[in-house]
Amino acid sequence: MLLRTENLTRTLETEAMPVTLVKQASVEIKEGEYVAIKGPSGSGKSSLLYLLGLLDRPTAGKIFYRDQDISNFSNNKLAKLRLEEMGFVFQFHFLLPEFTSLENVMIPMRKLARLSDKEIKAVATERLVELGLEDHINKLPSQLSGGQRQRVAIARALANNPKLILADEPTGNLDTQSSENVQEILQNLVKTHGCSVVVVTHDPEFAKRCDRTITIVDGAIIKE
Amino acid sequence: MPLLFFIALKHLLARKRQSIVSLMGIILGVAFFLAISSIMQGSEADFIKRLVDNSPHITVSDEYRSPRVQPAEKLFEEGAIDIASVKPLTETRGIRGYQKILSYLGNQDDLVASPVLTGSAIISFAGEEEGVTLNGMIPEEIHTVSTIQDYMKEGSVDRLMSNPDGVLMGQSLARRLSVSLNDTISVAAQGGRVRTFKIVGIYQTGRGGYDRRQIFVTLKRAQSLLGRTNRINAILVKMTDPNTALTRSKEIEQIIKYKSESWQEQSEDLMNTLAIRNMIMYSVVSAVLLVAAFGIYNVISTVVMEKHRDIAILKSMGFPSGDIRSIFLTQGVLLGIAGNIIGIPMGCAFILGLQQIKFRPPGSSEPISMPVSWDWEQFAIAIAFAMFASILASFLPARKASHVQPVDILRGGL
Ligand SMILES: Nc1ncnc2c1ncn2[C@@H]1O[C@H](COP(=O)(O)OP(=O)(O)OP(=O)(O)O)[C@@H](O)[C@H]1O
Ligand SMILES: [Mg+2]
Numbered sequence: 001m002l003l004r005t006e007n008l009t010r011t012l013e014t015e016a017m018p019v020t021l022v023k024q025a026s027v028e029i030k031e032g033e034y035v036a037i038k039g040p041s042g043s044g045k046s047s048l049l050y051l052l053g054l055l056d057r058p059t060a061g062k063i064f065y066r067d068q069d070i071s072n073f074s075n076n077k078l079a080k081l082r083l084e085e086m087g088f089v090f091q092f093h094f095l096l097p098e099f100t101s102l103e104n105v106m107i108p109m110r111k112l113a114r115l116s117d118k119e120i121k122a123v124a125t126e127r128l129v130e131l132g133l134e135d136h137i138n139k140l141p142s143q144l145s146g147g148q149r150q151r152v153a154i155a156r157a158l159a160n161n162p163k164l165i166l167a168d169e170p171t172g173n174l175d176t177q178s179s180e181n182v183q184e185i186l187q188n189l190v191k192t193h194g195c196s197v198v199v200v201t202h203d204p205e206f207a208k209r210c211d212r213t214i215t216i217v218d219g220a221i222i223k224e
Numbered sequence: 225m226p227l228l229f230f231i232a233l234k235h236l237l238a239r240k241r242q243s244i245v246s247l248m249g250i251i252l253g254v255a256f257f258l259a260i261s262s263i264m265q266g267s268e269a270d271f272i273k274r275l276v277d278n279s280p281h282i283t284v285s286d287e288y289r290s291p292r293v294q295p296a297e298k299l300f301e302e303g304a305i306d307i308a309s310v311k312p313l314t315e316t317r318g319i320r321g322y323q324k325i326l327s328y329l330g331n332q333d334d335l336v337a338s339p340v341l342t343g344s345a346i347i348s349f350a351g352e353e354e355g356v357t358l359n360g361m362i363p364e365e366i367h368t369v370s371t372i373q374d375y376m377k378e379g380s381v382d383r384l385m386s387n388p389d390g391v392l393m394g395q396s397l398a399r400r401l402s403v404s405l406n407d408t409i410s411v412a413a414q415g416g417r418v419r420t421f422k423i424v425g426i427y428q429t430g431r432g433g434y435d436r437r438q439i440f441v442t443l444k445r446a447q448s449l450l451g452r453t454n455r456i457n458a459i460l461v462k463m464t465d466p467n468t469a470l471t472r473s474k475e476i477e478q479i480i481k482y483k484s485e486s487w488q489e490q491s492e493d494l495m496n497t498l499a500i501r502n503m504i505m506y507s508v509v510s511a512v513l514l515v516a517a518f519g520i521y522n523v524i525s526t527v528v529m530e531k532h533r534d535i536a537i538l539k540s541m542g543f544p545s546g547d548i549r550s551i552f553l554t555q556g557v558l559l560g561i562a563g564n565i566i567g568i569p570m571g572c573a574f575i576l577g578l579q580q581i582k583f584r585p586p587g588s589s590e591p592i593s594m595p596v597s598w599d600w601e602q603f604a605i606a607i608a609f610a611m612f613a614s615i616l617a618s619f620l621p622a623r624k625a626s627h628v629q630p631v632d633i634l635r636g637g638l
Contacts, residue, residue, distance in 0.1 A: 046635070047635075050631050050634065053540070055539075055630050055631050055634070056631040076544045076545070076546070079543065079544040079545075080542060080544070081542075082541065083541065083542025083543075084542070086542075088540050088541070090634065094536070096534050096537060096538075097238075097534070098235065098237075098238045107227065107231070107538075107541070108541045110227045111227060111541065111542065111543060111547075156541075168634075
């Protein structure tokens with residue numbers, strides 16, 4: 001078991017009243033599994049994904065990574081875990097605007113510093129080529145199309161050979177063509193890199209490609 | 225290039241104009257700091273040099289710091305006896321046994337000493353009368369303890385050696401009495417003694433009181449005119465190293481008992497004025513750098529504000545808070561270093577420019593260039609202050625950046 005949660009709850013204190021984003025969510029993600037999260041808008045899909053990605057802390061409940069309880073890990077330890085084991089792709093392709101595609105992919109690798117600078121450059125280039133970006137390696141994000149940016153973001157998420165990829169509506173902003181392309185890439189990742197992928201999507205076609213679908217309504221998981 | 229440094233540099237280069245504006249603040253701050261500090265230090269050093277050159281380093285006078293113990297008290301040292309109406313023995317003024325003191329001072333190899341007898345006198349010439357201070361000195365020794373030979377307008381100090389009835393006076397006094405070189409004047413002292421002197425030298429030091437009130441004659445003539453044969457009332461001392469005057473004067477006073485005042489002690493109020501002047505200047509230039517620090521603060525806070533999204537990305541990638549703080553602190557440090565790298569040469573250029581300015585101080589015949597200081601300490605202070613200001617100014621925004629929670633940004637969508 002790669003990632004497991006027990007009754008995860010996340011409440012947000014707002015000025016008016018507390019809002020519950022996620023209610024008692026228990027999720028299990030196996031290694032090499034391709035899981036979709038779907039549900040109506042505002043149901044708490046993104047919130048659940050942030051909890052799974054250790055970007056947010058639950059108000060109650062527990063998270064286990066490889067059967068280790070990480071609920072009480074310090075922020076720095078969680079950051080290290082994210083760096084080594086996880087990759088994120090967001091709906092609004094969050095690339096660093098001052099850096100070229102190559103540099104964007106290299107930054108997490110250089111942070112991890114497992115490889116030499118030369119190797120990092122080679123691997124990062126390979127990732128970008130793999131995703132069909134050979135002509136855009138030294139371009140800035142502002143010089144790329146939406147689909148290209150999303151592919152750079154995927155390449156960056158893959159940079160450190162993560163065990164878990166978390167994607168929040170990665171195709172939400174793309175045209176049909178690019179969307180298909182990204183869907184295929186993610187599906188291939190599971191096969192070629194052997195990593196688990198959790199993807200939030202509205203698109204039923206997209207969800208169909210996955211091994212299983214978690215449906216969430218009003219912050220609670222209603223169907224596995 | 226280290227990763228965090230690389231990111232920091234990119235952030236700065238991405239907003240060149242803002243970075244340059246804040247950089248200008250530090251550059252000008254450092255340059256002005258150097259220029260002002262250099263001229264203040266330089267003029268202070270120049271001022272002290274003049275002070276030290278033109279005045280004796282130690283003046284031994286015929287006074288005691290504490291009143292002498294009277295013979296009546298000596299008699300009953302142990303007893304509790306109240307002696308009323310004791311009149312202290314009237315002593316003839318002057319340094320007693322000065323030959324011994326002079327030979328003691330003559331044996332010290334870090335100084336030269338020369339005796340003086342001063343007293344007041346009145347000069348009359350063509351119906352004009354002027355009160356002056358008469359200085360009797362050994363003509364051969366004047367140049368060792370004084371600098372009036374450097375200020376001679378006419379005649380010379382040497383002529384006093386060959387002419388025992390010669391007198392040196394300041395130009396203002398000469399003008400006032402309408403006398404010129406080689407004229408004869410008569411000088412009267414208390415007690416009614418009158419002597420005639422021939423003017424063998426006229427000097428102009430530029431110090432008003434000095435040029436109008438002091439006249440120099442040979443020690444022998446002064447002694448006879450003032451009716452104090454074989455007496456002196458002061459010893460002027462010049463040190464090889466003027467900075468030792470304060471401690472040496474104390475040692476000397478211990479031994480010879482007469483009050484020995486160093487130049488530092490004599491110009492204590494001036495020294496205080498200089499200290500206050502320094503304080504004012506350092507607050508002014510610190511204010512300049514403080515303004516520069518606000519510039520840095522402004523830029524880095526703006527960068528942090530604009531970079532919330534990037535901070536969220538970096539954190540989601542696995543950069544810990546400490547890294548985020550380092551990235552923005554590095555930007556402050558980079559601005560500080562760049563500010564110094566450009567500001568120091570610019571400051572040096574300012575100083576060189578100031579050095580070119582020539583002016584004629586009153587009383588000086590030669591135009592002199594602005595006194596400046598190239599002391600390394602002021603460079604160290606400028607560098608340290610600029611770095612400190614940049615680090616402090618970037619510290620607050622950097623800390624704020626490290627507290628950004630990625631989910632807050634992600635939830636916000638864009
Ligand atoms: N800062 C906030 N303050 C108050 N409520 C919030 C805040 N952020 C999110 N919410 C609420 O939490 C709920 C869950 O939000 P979340 O973004 O997880 O939904 P989602 O399923 O991802 O929606 P979408 O499909 O539109 O992306 C929503 O109802 C939203 O209104
Ligand atoms: Mg969402």
